[in-house]
Amino acid sequence: MKKLLEIKNISKYFQNECVLKNISFCIEKGTFTVILGASGSGKSTLLRIIAGLEKESQGKIIINSINLENKLPKQRDVAMVFQDYALYPHMTAKENIALTLKISKLKKTSINKKINDISNLLQINHLLHKYPNQLSGGQKQRVAIARAMVRNPQCFLFDEPLSNLDTKLRIDLKDEIKRCHQKLNTYTLYVTHDQEEALSLADQIIILDKGQIIQMDSPENIINYPTNLFVATFVNSPNYNIINTTIYESSSTLNITCNNKQIPLISLSSKLNLNEIIVGIRSEHIKISHKHSNTTIPLKVRSCEFTGSNWKVKGLINSNMISFYSDKKININTNINITLSPSHINIFNHKTLNRIIKEP
Ligand code: ADP
Ligand code: MG
Numbered sequence: 001m002k003k004l005l006e007i008k009n010i011s012k013y014f015q016n017e018c019v020l021k022n023i024s025f026c027i028e029k030g031t032f033t034v035i036l037g038a039s040g041s042g043k044s045t046l047l048r049i050i051a052g053l054e055k056e057s058q059g060k061i062i063i064n065s066i067n068l069e070n071k072l073p074k075q076r077d078v079a080m081v082f083q084d085y086a087l088y089p090h091m092t093a094k095e096n097i098a099l100t101l102k103i104s105k106l107k108k109t110s111i112n113k114k115i116n117d118i119s120n121l122l123q124i125n126h127l128l129h130k131y132p133n134q135l136s137g138g139q140k141q142r143v144a145i146a147r148a149m150v151r152n153p154q155c156f157l158f159d160e161p162l163s164n165l166d167t168k169l170r171i172d173l174k175d176e177i178k179r180c181h182q183k184l185n186t187y188t189l190y191v192t193h194d195q196e197e198a199l200s201l202a203d204q205i206i207i208l209d210k211g212q213i214i215q216m217d218s219p220e221n222i223i224n225y226p227t228n229l230f231v232a233t234f235v236n237s238p239n240y241n242i243i244n245t246t247i248y249e250s251s252s253t254l255n256i257t258c259n260n261k262q263i264p265l266i267s268l269s270s271k272l273n274l275n276e277i278i279v280g281i282r283s284e285h286i287k288i289s290h291k292h293s294n295t296t297i298p299l300k301v302r303s304c305e306f307t308g309s310n311w312k313v314k315g316l317i318n319s320n321m322i323s324f325y326s327d328k329k330i331n332i333n334t335n336i337n338i339t340l341s342p343s344h345i346n347i348f349n350h351k352t353l354n355r356i357i358k359e360p
């Protein structure tokens with residue numbers, strides 16, 4: 001039988017405010033699952049409920065067929081790593097790591113062996129005698145991760161563990177968290193508001209918005225087949241363009257109006273019965289065309305900024321400001337032609353904002 005972590009219909013109210021609404025999902029042992037959501041979407045509350053630090057208003061959590069209801073945090077076989085490290089300031093790194101092992105009454109030699117193994121894995125051997133205030137943010141977080149791992153839990157919960165670190169450290173520690181996860185083969189739930197972190201770490205991503213799951217899918221499907229415009233703009237930020245447009249004709253080809261020109265956009269398997277749609281596309285999938293043809297869109301350049309490697313160009317399609325890249329500088333007010341890569345287009349219903357064509 002497959003080993004599973006099952007979250008069943010979890011809801012949470014603070015006073016009368018509903019911050020988690022009927023959350024259900026299931027993860028297999030060994031998968032790295034990232035919960036991605038904006039600040040205030042309920043990510044920390046969900047992790048705290050799984051860890052037993054907060055009581056759910058409704059629902060169940062089951063790990064390996066064991067219901068966690070009424071189990072204290074220390075009985076749950078779940079370890080949590082926090083954004084602010086939460087180390088005990090009066091204890092050395094080693095004492096912090098050893099604490100939960102001492103509580104479990106292990107022999108001193110086996111405690112030392114475990115600490116040694118985990119310190120090698122996280123490269124903190126030289127820091128074990130130091131106190132938290134003698135460590136940098138990245139070192140503190142390594143110690144906090146070691147403290148969680150040394151217990152050998154079934155399930156790891158990471159609550160934005162890299163948010164307080166600067167870029168270089170974030171990348172190093174992110175790679176290490178992924179490596180440790182692969183080695184330990186546990187349930188890992190990792191919370192972040194950073195879409196790049198989510199895409200690079202996850203086997204599967206859960207998109208959370210206002211306490212509800214909007215989509216749970218592989219990173220590739222989240223990018224290529226976002227369930228709605230919210231997911232598309234959130235995971236592709238800041239390079240996602242939306243174009244409000246009218247359908248000129250929908251038969252075997254979808255023809256739309258862009259800057260007063262009718263262009264064929266994509267082939268259709270069935271006609272769309274709509275007048276208006278929203279077209280979504282990443283900046284990388286818009287190309288400047290040196291010739292104009294029936295598929296090119298005329299556009300006047302509004303701004304052109306150097307990015308360090310190329311130029312980011314902006315202009316209007318209908319009433320929407322869109323951006324794309326150019327190899328060369330283009331003067332403001334130049335009239336150019338662009339094309340939208342058909343295989344990278346998403347089409348959304350302009351009222352419901354749901355994606356309406358299932359396959360490209
Ligand atoms: P996230 O981690 O995604 O930023 P949180 O889970 O911390 O979101 O918070 C979700 C919502 O629940 C927020 O609106 C927050 O204000 C509210 N909330 C969190 N903890 C409490 C609490 N102890 N009492 C009342 N409201 C809370
Ligand atoms: Mg939080």
